[in-house]
Amino acid sequence: MKTIRLLLALLLVSSVLVGQTKEFSKDYFLQKSKKQKTTAWILLGGGTAIAVGGFATFDSSWDSGSANTTDIAGVIGTVGFLTGLASIPYFISAGKNKKTAMSITFDYKPIYLSGDNLVSTKAHPTLTLRIKL
Template structure:
């Protein structure tokens, strides 16, 4: 009897711990998505600023040495690379947001026997939506 009760306690503790990680997982994924989206927008902004700066630099130095023309082109190229580096962050933010949306918490109605009669009671449940088609 002592072994059975200790086994039941162990199972309940494991279920409680896993339920806590599931609720924290959704918050974790949403904050991670928000951070990735912020990084992506910062990279787009920095890349756009560098592109505009390079274009202004090239337009102000029309007839100059090769070094001045190369500098403007280098600034434009670095801006394009910086803006292009934001694409994986946007994709990652979107996938994390979708994965967080697939985790849902709610109450599920179940039939429980009470005094030889079945009654509808609710219990907390974790729902995981799995898309079948895209």
């Protein structure tokens, strides 16, 4: 009975470990950063245009006294302003992903091998990830 439990536990742990083998490369983080920055600029530009249009309509309808148009224009201006604010997290994430991509390097590191009274080096390709704390 104990062996069945042990085998079942090992099976469950190994299935979780196999599912977490995704490799991230420099190109992955650069592409992700580029997409996030594009999204951020679209949100900022669109939100600014909508906010300016909504608040301009709000101002002109305020003078004319039509309450229905004033309410709709105020809502549109507020939605545009909030859309512009929504771009800030995308700019921050894009900057973090770009820094992560720049910290990944592909390099050749020497490995020191010892032999009969001699020390020699052999270069092996390595993938280095620098994590700044």
